[in-house]
Amino acid sequence: MGHQVAVRSTAGARVEMLPLEAVRQHDDGEAHLVRRAKAGWPSAWVRIYDAHYHKLYLYSYARTASRPVAAKLASQVFMRAVREIDRYAATQRPLFAWLYRLAREHVNEHLARHGETALGFEPEAPASQPREEREMLVALRSLPDEEHEVIALHYYARCTMEETAAALERSMQAVLQAQTKALHRLLGAAESAGRGYAAVALPLRPSYANGGMQA
Secondary structure, eight states: OOOEEEEEOTTSSOEEEEEGGGGGGGSHHHHHHHHHHHTTOHHHHHHHHHHHHHHHHHHHHHHHSOHHHHHHHHHHHHHHHHHHGGGOOTTTSOHHHHHHHHHHHHHHHHHHHHGGGGOOOOTTOGGGSOHHHHHHHHHHTTSOHHHHHHHIIIIISOOOHHHHHHHHTOOHHHHHHHHHHHHHHHHHHHHHTTOOGGGOOOOOOHHHHTTOOOO
């Protein structure tokens, strides 16, 4: 087992032990980048945007099922991050974990404001969103919150399990358990509908596509 470090939750009431890899972004490189961003250096924000925008967009898409809405929400997250970067403390969590929390708030506000109509399926471009993908996005909404977040981060946003654990402020064991439960629920729903395993149309992780079996 690799080295682990203690990470305190935002409220300061809980401490989780996470693998060292989960907090590698707390190195001098990211700390220096954040200092430059706080000082208003445009180049720092370009680097932050390039590193994290796509993940935030894909996470928002997994939650809203709409690419235009996901793009709008991800952009709003970055505008808010520029305004609130002084509130971020690199010693508490990786930068992506902080940005994810902002994204989750924006997505939740959007869904609360628009209700069930917020889950849109881009009728103007159905070919870009196959039926299996639409069905999966609907099925995700039936999952408990934590399981939904794990799938959205790991499978859609392509976060590693370590990044997912850090973002959710959960242990690796808790995240792996949530992933296992979520996949079993999705598979069970597909089988109940008579569609079988092939209908569990989650995006392929890069390791799967290369023939590996990384979780």
